[in-house]
Amino acid sequence: MMTEMHEIVSVLPVVRTCGSAVEAQELQSVAGSSDKGASWRLWLVEMIVLNLVMIMWNTDNMVLPAVYTEIARHFSASPKDLASLGLVRGIFESIFAFPSGFLADKLPRPLLVWLGSVIWGAALVGVTFSPSLSWMIFFRALNGVGLGIVQPLLFSLVADKSDARGRGKAFGFLQFSGSMGQTAFTAFATGIASYQIMSMAGWQFALVIVALLSVVVGTLCVLLVRDHRDQDPRSMMAIVREETPKLGSIVCLPTFIIIIGQGVFGTAPWFAFSYLTMWLELNCFSHSHAAAIIACFNIGGALSGIVGGVLLDAVVRRFPDHGPPGLAQLAVFASVPLFATILFGLGGLDNRSPSSFVVYAMIFMVTGTMISWCTVMNNKMFSDIVPKEAYSYVFALDIVVEGTLGALGQPLVGWLTDDVFHFNAKSANSQDCSPDNAMKLGQGIFAVSGVAFSLCFMFYGMGHFTYPRDRKVAARKLNCSKGAAESDGQVN
Template sequence: MKMKAETLTLVLVNLAGIMERADESVLPAVYKEVGAALHTDPTGLGSLTLFRSIVQSSCYPLAAYLALRHNRAHVIALGAFLWAAATFLVAFSSTFFQVAVSRALNGVGLALVAPAIQSLVADSTDDRNRGMAFGWLQLTSNFGSLIGGLFSVMIAPTTVFGVPGWRISFHIVGIISVIVGTLVYLFANDPHFPNNDTNANNQVPNRTFWSEVKNLVQEAKSVSKISSFQIIVAQGVTGSFPWSALSFAPMWLELTGFSHGKTAFLMALFVVAGSIGGLFGGKMGDILSTRLPNSGRIILAQISSGLAIPLAAILLLGLPNNPSSAIPHGLVLIIMGLCISWNAPATNNPIFAEIVPERSRTSVYAMDRSFESVLSSFAPPAVGILAQHVYGFKPIPEGSSESQEILTDRENAASLAKSLYTAIGIPMALCCLIYSFLYRTYPRDRERARMEALIESEMQHMESDGLAMDREIQSEELFIGDYDGDVADDDDENILLYRQLTFSNLGT
């Protein structure tokens, strides 16, 4: 049975989302090996993510422009090809500078993909099921993180034909990304471009480049003035800071004494729980939005962000700092993943789709990612700085015995845990507080967007009616122009009668 075009597009778009997150998760999963190979400390490792995020954030306006003017499926494919090329460069790099440049270039490709994917999902859903759709998107994306992280951690300590395992993992992710990008380009469809028509009629008319830039800037200004957008971006900056900081979680578990296999398994538990939690949160958001349309989604987000504070304290500060506590670590990671992953699918992404017109959805998602990622990208360096300069993280001295290395690792694990909790607890508390302002602004902004959509729809109806009238008038003029004056008088009467009937029909 042939798969519907819409279903095939959603499958391919989710595949692209999987590979996007897999690509992002490869480097954090092999921080320890990369640090040893490049002789880099935690601050340097964190700065690699910072470089990528800064470039990624600066390229989101380009992503919005391309998604507005071009087939979004093709934009996603282009992003996949770009990040795959940069991933290959990381695998071939032999110095810290080369890795830093490659990761920065990697941000260009990643920036093009996310807004296009999110706007495609938003356009394909309505207020009743949008949260669930974004929950599925989060689930599949987290599956990408699981694959990338688990695979990289497992292959990191191996060597294949003299090539370190961490380099092999980058090669494999790059190859799969090229395959997925090719499939998206060939088979995915953008509903704004039926049958992959690059000159679809419902797209904006051809204008000069600078005219398009001015329009994009004007749209960005109008979106940035929306109060609810400002609030969600503000909470997103604080709320995404802890998730970015968690890139050090595999390194913390390994320093605690867990093997590569156990570390991969524990992180897999967290990612799977977060995926299921996102799906649950999205569904609950849809349910609460029908029963409490002005506050349901906001309440859910505050519960989720509030629970992160005590759960992170138990995980990082309460559990024993030794590898014999794998079961308690796994249990807390599961509960934490289930509870702290609701914000994006249940609240942020659905609300964004409701407070702006449909034509501005790509812009609002691109701007959100730009503002959030550029600031949250400081989380990994902040964790590294706190661990080294505040909580006493120190490198293992050369010539240390095995027992001394183990002792130093345990001390460093405790230092890293404290810095991680600092980067999680404080931002999550601020995130929960900032959500409170949405109770006032969200209902007002949602109704304003609905009125704008209604007015725009009426204007389009008027324009289409006017176009139909013009066509009938033009056909009438052509009919009269065919008259050569040689027919009988009764034909003149017929022509006059025809004109009267035509214009009487236009008036009805």
């Protein structure tokens, strides 16, 4: 009996020890789950803030073209005069995108995003209260400086915070949120453009609201978004001197050259599309109807980001080498007939009737959905062919080349409209609508976009030959670096 009792007692500590171990494992599991939940919530907050930045970035880009008709009347300007606003914004945006890649090695990217938003917000206030078109052009150039600093950093942060399998959806949702926010703000600006609000013209009031919200969102970014990269201890001059030669390896990638090449032409139509609100109003649509139709186009663009991102991730699983360039070709192939239908195929409709408004709204939405997902494809291909630490540089280089040359699309439309198709600015600005001048403006828009989209299609076709090879080379380098890191860890 005593022996049995001794055996039972001797077992008790063991049982207690096992129980403690189980409890410890359970506590660790709960703690791990809690950490994962907290980490996921932080990631969600960061992605929401980054999407808010994209909304304000897109809005700042497009809110001024949304009120071009009122600005033209305010300054007695022609389409060629207004083209200078888009040109200087595009050029300065592109020039200042490039140094942001170097600055990101020295300073936290959220801080730089805040700085860019403050610059573009302050400049937009200057645009709002400019006493002349020349001053407006000056402040629009300064506005481009802030926009240029932010965009490559925003894309690189989103790429960093998403894995390769979900990157299509991440960029798709970024485009979706940016387009939806832009839709709301530009519709608001166009709708109130002709009213008087608080001793300001309606279009001026709208620009001030956009400027203030841009600064608020930039502040949220610096407060809530983390940059996990270690800051480079080198001086800025040392970073520029040592990192610039490395960019040569990126610039020489065939896929990079092809994406940049198509972007030089593919960006031009989007600058040209800034005249679409003006074109609709010249075609006898009211401010509110023109705003609603452009809103449908932007909603289509937003849906395109989601559709394109989800479609990309699905297609890439089966066709990893040809999915991205093939989907991009589909978008640019559809662009030419769709815009031919919009600009020339609906001329027999009475644009003052409700049925015409519905037809235009539907076609604009379909067009926006079909042609807007190329950015998602480009960002996916970029992130597949360059190392993670080079994301800021590659997005900056893309913006520098595409934005600088693509910005010529808007003045080219202005020149064609005024000097080739003989747009009559005096007649257009003195009437509520002018279908004859709308036709001339439409011819200018289509001449630029039709040629540009055709060239884009050919460039993306070459991507079927270069992207598979560049993607596999980058994947091999990544696997080799991971293997070397694991070997070092085992040795240590």
